[in-house]
Amino acid sequence: MKEGGVHAVHVTIAYHETFREMVLAIEQWNRWFEQYPDLVFMGRSAADVNRAKQEKRTAIFFGFQNPSPIEDDIGLIEICHTLGIRFMQLTYNNQSLLATGCYEEEDSGVTRFGRQAIAEMNRVGLVVDMSHSAERSTLDAIDISSRPIAITHANPAWWHPALRNKSDDVLKALTGSGGMIGFSIYPHHLKESSNCSIESFCNMIAQAAERYGVDSLGIGSDLCQNQPDSVVTWMRNGRWSKQMDYGEGSASNAGFPDQPGWFRDSRDFNNIPGGLTAAGFAEAEVDAIMGGNWLRFYENSFGPLPV
Amino acid sequence: MKEGGVHAVHVTIAYHETFREMVLAIEQWNRWFEQYPDLVFMGRSAADVNRAKQEKRTAIFFGFQNPSPIEDDIGLIEICHTLGIRFMQLTYNNQSLLATGCYEEEDSGVTRFGRQAIAEMNRVGLVVDMSHSAERSTLDAIDISSRPIAITHANPAWWHPALRNKSDDVLKALTGSGGMIGFSIYPHHLKESSNCSIESFCNMIAQAAERYGVDSLGIGSDLCQNQPDSVVTWMRNGRWSKQMDYGEGSASNAGFPDQPGWFRDSRDFNNIPGGLTAAGFAEAEVDAIMGGNWLRFYENSFGPLPV
Known part of the structure; x- marks a missing residue:
């Protein structure tokens, strides 16, 4: 990242993790911040990007690809923001408690809990990310979000x-x-x-x-650099599927593409x-x-x- | 129940509980089974109902009103059946990971995870219950379920x-x-x-x-006998709502109706x-x-x- 002039990275902290499991991922980053202070530190604000640039380091910003870490608990949105989370996808491919993912056949848009979650994310400063969401849910989120x-x-x-x-x-x-x-x-x-x-x-x-x-x-x-195929299998299957789901890949092209x-x-x-x-x-x-x-x-x- | 000739009861073990929290509810029942063996015991099969009738006791069957205890983990369906759960609602009023509840504005039917969950419930003998589900999701579940x-x-x-x-x-x-x-x-x-x-x-x-x-x-x-209003508040609001949701009640009629x-x-x-x-x-x-x-x-x- 240093050689590439990358002063800020938004990293994935959770795909399917519960709150407690997600905290373990933050703990892992904390160890790296402790071990490699000359390379990386935790980013919380835009000012941290400027600081990283000045100090020739990289600010690491945390994001969720799925709302699984907030479980069914709206109070966890503020807790996650306090822990440094700055982006949260409302869905990761499948239906979530908040909205519909792009792999579902039907897209019912943002749910009752989803509406309250967006308002809470707006309040605390946790960005709504719809990268893996379905069309109608995405249009709903843009419309509902005040930010x-x-x-x-x-x-x-x-x-x-x-x-x-x-x-x-x-x-x-x-x-x-x-x-x-x-x-x-x-x-x-x-x-x-x-x-x-x-x-x-x-x-x-x-x-x-x-x-x-x-x-x-x-x-x-x-x-996704130097990660084993087990990571892409976790992304796609979590714990919800008994069958192997190949996501954007296929049986003959199951791992990370080149x-x-x-x-x-x-x-x-x-x-x-x-x-x-x-x-x-x-x-x-x-x-x-x-x-x-x-x-x-x-x-x-x-x-x-x-x- | 004894006086009412009730030899089998399907009790609610979870509304919004996680797996671990649900296990606490079973632990509570286990204590009651230990303390009041002349009145109640845990029911696992139809034979237990006949036994209860013969012994003038009541067999207590466990059910979930929501799939929250299986979290996002299809493997927990068999675990819950082993723990004695015999009914599971796919939704409780709101959208779940499996299907849509009757309080949502839009009903997208059974989800990708929901289809796999129904097949797994069919396999192990955990009954699909759609009491709080929306119309299309219910018709989907009837259609998808092999039992x-x-x-x-x-x-x-x-x-x-x-x-x-x-x-x-x-x-x-x-x-x-x-x-x-x-x-x-x-x-x-x-x-x-x-x-x-x-x-x-x-x-x-x-x-x-x-x-x-x-x-x-x-x-x-x-x-729902002799329960405080906090129980109905938990049913309706879980942890998902920052506003008070009155469900089937209203601000002027918030508790249990007579x-x-x-x-x-x-x-x-x-x-x-x-x-x-x-x-x-x-x-x-x-x-x-x-x-x-x-x-x-x-x-x-x-x-x-x-x-």
């Missing part, structure tokens, strides 16, 4: 019509309300998958800029500015997409709502 | 159109597939509430017998056979409705599916 929300990692369906990528309607509603989209470099979200070129990826961003403006665009790499050659690990963040420049972006726009937009969003999102 | 399901406590909406009562479509599908309906004597489910007469209640059962046949009909009293005069406590089970006879049922039909139908259902439902 801009995020789709931290996905691409437009008009570029690559994967189940996880987002419709033009969703992206218009998201960006029109001040929300952010982080473009994903996970091969299943890319046109031509692992063979996707940096030109294709950056031209897609240029088209998105034309449709939605530059201000709402960022990177949300979905990068990253494209221009984005193998965090060092390759260095390749993207050149790609964006070649796609026609000005320097200030490249800076905004590479981090400036997220930084502004962090500034406005992580504190409590003024009473 | 007859139950609506353990509700009444027909054509008699009293409460949100919790069931449509003719649901009752036809339920009884047509061998499922059971237990008629509720909770005032919010009764025509004229606490003022409902035993004649009105038993005439409703007679009409249900004409529509659906006698074999699928039983009593599911929903009786029982009708002919059904104040378990002793008043003795009043129902006379009411059924007056409504035109023959003696064998009265016996079937008072317990014979449930006993046959227990015989067929609590064991594992033959492999």
Whole structure:
């Protein structure tokens, strides 16, 4: 990350974990913060990103891909924010207590508990993330949330019509309300998958800029480095499935797909500015997409709502 | 219960409890079984009902009103059955991970996890109960389940159109597939509430017998005796709501409503056979409705599916 100039990372703290299990994941990060203070520290605010940049370190921001850690308890939203959680997806592929995931056949939108949870997240400064949610639930969340929300990692369906990528309607509603989209470099979200070129990826961003403006665009790499396949099996199956669920993969392609050659690990963040420049972006726009937009969003999102 | 001739009771072990919290409720029952062996023991099979009758005791059968105790873990279904759980509702008013409750605005039916959970419940002999579920989810569950399901406590909406009562479509599908309906004597489910007469209640059962046949009909009293209002507040609000939710009640009628005069406590089970006879049922039909139908259902439902 240091070599890639990455001063802030939003890391996954939970896929299917209960509250107590999620706390164990934070404990693991705390050990790393203790062991490697020259490299990483826990990020809680936009100011921490600036500090990381100055000190040539990386601020680690915590996010949930699923609301499983708040269990059925609205009081845990504030507790999680206090523990440093800054993003929470309302669903991870399946139906949750809050909303519907993109793998369900039917999407009933945000639930009764979901409406109260969004209000509470808005109050304390925990960002609603709808990366793995279904269409109607996402539009509902944008509408219900009093603060801009995020789709931290996905691409437009008009570029690559994967189940996880987002419709033009969703992206218009998201960006029109001040929300952010982080473009994903996970091969299943890319046109031509692992063979996707940096030109294709950056031209897609240029088209998105034309449709939605530059201000709402960022990177949300979905990068998973040096993890065993058991991690992807946990993501997809949790404890809910007795059958093997391959998610975006398949029986013959069950593990992590190969990253494209221009984005193998965090060092390759260095390749993207050149790609964006070649796609026609000005320097200030490249800076905004590479981090400036997220930084502004962090500034406005992580504190409590003024009473 | 002894005075009321009640030899089997399906008790609520969980509304919103996690697995661990639910185990505490079983521990409480275990203490009572230890302290009052002349009155109660844990029921696991239909044979235990016959034994209770012979020994003039009451067999206590465990049920969940919500799937919260299985959390997100399909493996907990077999564990719960081993612990003695014999009924599990897929939802309690709100959306669950498995299906939609009757208080949600939208009903998306049984979820991906829900389909797998029903198959697992069928396998081990844990009855699917849809008493608090929404219409489409209930029809889905009847369709997906390979074994007859139950609506353990509700009444027909054509008699009293409460949100919790069931449509003719649901009752036809339920009884047509061998499922059971237990008629509720909770005032919010009764025509004229606490003022409902035993004649009105038993005439409703007679009409249900004409529509659906006698074999699928039983009593599911929903009786809650000598419990503080904090119990009804927990039922309705769990940990999910920051606002007070009054459920079937209202701000001015927040606690338990008064029982009708002919059904104040378990002793008043003795009043129902006379009411059924007056409504035109023959003696064998009265016996079937008072317990014979449930006993046959227990015989067929609590064991594992033959492999």
